[in-house]
Amino acid sequence: MSEQPTRPRRAATLADVGREAGVSAMAASAVLNGVSTSTRISKETRERVLAAAEKLRYRPNRTARALVDRRMNALGLVGILSGDEPNLYFLEVFDGIMQAAGARGQNVTVFNVGNWVDARRLVPEYCDGRIDGLIMLAPMIDAPASEWLPEHAPAVTVHANRAVPGVPGLQSDDEGGAFLAVSHLLRLGHRRILHVGGPEGSTGADLRQQGYERAFREAGITPPPDHVLRCPFTAEGGRTVLEPWLLRHRGEPLPEAIFAASDAIALGCMERLQARGYRIPEDIALIGFDNTLFARAARLSTVAQPLGKLGRMAVEMLLALIDAEQTRQPGAEDREVVLGTELVERATLAGPRAAELLIA
Incomplete structure (x- = not known):
């Protein structure tokens, strides 16, 4: 006769602990939750309750505790994770979020939106x-978010495409970082510098192009014509946009550098150039932006933005808002914090x- 599978054992409750110890569930709760009435419980009863809890492997019901404390100790992270490529930018920020959340006893739930149009719903x-x-990571929100952001759940943004009224935000110095990179290329003697920028409609991409243009302007040098391209922030975007440009300019001088x-994007450009037989940096220099794991592994020169720090600061800023909400104290100002960037050669x-x- 085959052995019947045993049903999974349910988690022990306070009532179970009380029955095992020969006391009421209320008394077991007083001992295990450390409430003030537990001081009136005898030492012998306390020891029986603790022994019963250990025997039954009792674990407090965090959801029930949260209902009492009005605190789940859980933060949400909203972003877009789509496509075939790993999003190293997201992972770098997420690592900072997890570090800070873990240090503060917080759990993190990741919500993946297909696009920011659906965020309202x-x-x-x-x-x-x-x-x-x-925490909203790189939100591209056009409609007034105050119309649909819940008032009971404070929010902060990281790299928002535009300021969200009533929501503090964190940014990197996109324009300044691009200016640093292109100014350095100009000082090295490069003049034909191709900028393979981010997507149209992205404020960060616009600012990086502005930094590219300012570097030429302040150096008193006219940028070469048709040397700005725009594409998604992906390797596929870099590959896809660079090849047609090279075909259009066949027979003309190869750019001396790409920012x-x-x-x-730099990875996509590197793959396309190497497939054509060009050497980096002997034939063409290359600088990226972000300082992700790829840049560090491939020894790519890049503009480092403090992605991990942005994640850690987002957690601290959000927890301050949550504390202020629960204590009915004034929260953090509706402000934008911009962190510096640096060139890594x-x-x-x-x-x-x-x-x-x-x-x-």
């Missing part, structure tokens, strides 16, 4: 009591080549 659903507050608006950076090289 989805974000209120996420804030249904399961989280205390929300890409992200490390992922690695193996893909060199001065101009000695002889002009034409695009084949």
